Amino acid sequence: VQLQASGGGLVQPGGSLRLSCAGSGRALTNYIMGWFRQAPGKEREFVAAISRNGGSTDHDDSVKGRFTVSRDKAKNTVYLQMNGLNPEDTAVYFCAASLVVWGSRRESSHYIYWGQGTLVTVSS
Numbered sequence: 001v002q003l004q005a006s007g008g009g010l011v012q013p014g015g016s017l018r019l020s021c022a023g024s025g026r027a028l029t030n031y032i033m034g035w036f037r038q039a040p041g042k043e044r045e046f047v048a049a050i051s052r053n054g055g056s057t058d059h060d061d062s063v064k065g066r067f068t069v070s071r072d073k074a075k076n077t078v079y080l081q082m083n084g085l086n087p088e089d090t091a092v093y094f095c096a097a098s099l100v101v102w103g104s105r106r107e108s109s110h111y112i113y114w115g116q117g118t119l120v121t122v123s124s
Contacts, residue, residue, distance in 0.1 A: 008118030021095030031097035
């Protein structure tokens with residue numbers, strides 16, 4: 001499967017963005033889908049994940065209540081709605097697909113397909 005992430009950009013603190021991750025080659029419902037981010041000089045970190053049928057989601061504490069992961073089966077796309085953005089959210093955001101069990105959703109090493117990343121910059 002190929003993943004194409006989009007939707008990043010420059011936004012002021014308190015603003016919102018919606019990231020999209022479009023899949024091609026295979027239905028994304030075959031995979032647990034995750035969002036990760038990597039800020040300059042930092043390790044890649046888990047942001048959110050959604051189960052194959054969309055019935056379960058998980059968000060890191062740093063984004064809980066502000067970000068929401070969702071998926072659209074018909075469009076073969078996964079989204080990350082980001083509200084209340086702050087400068088600490090500045091990073092390259094990656095979507096990824098995993099075949100392992102839900103219990104491993106936060107481990108980046110378990111994701112086998114990755115999008116190219118989209119840059120989110122939060123600044124006034």
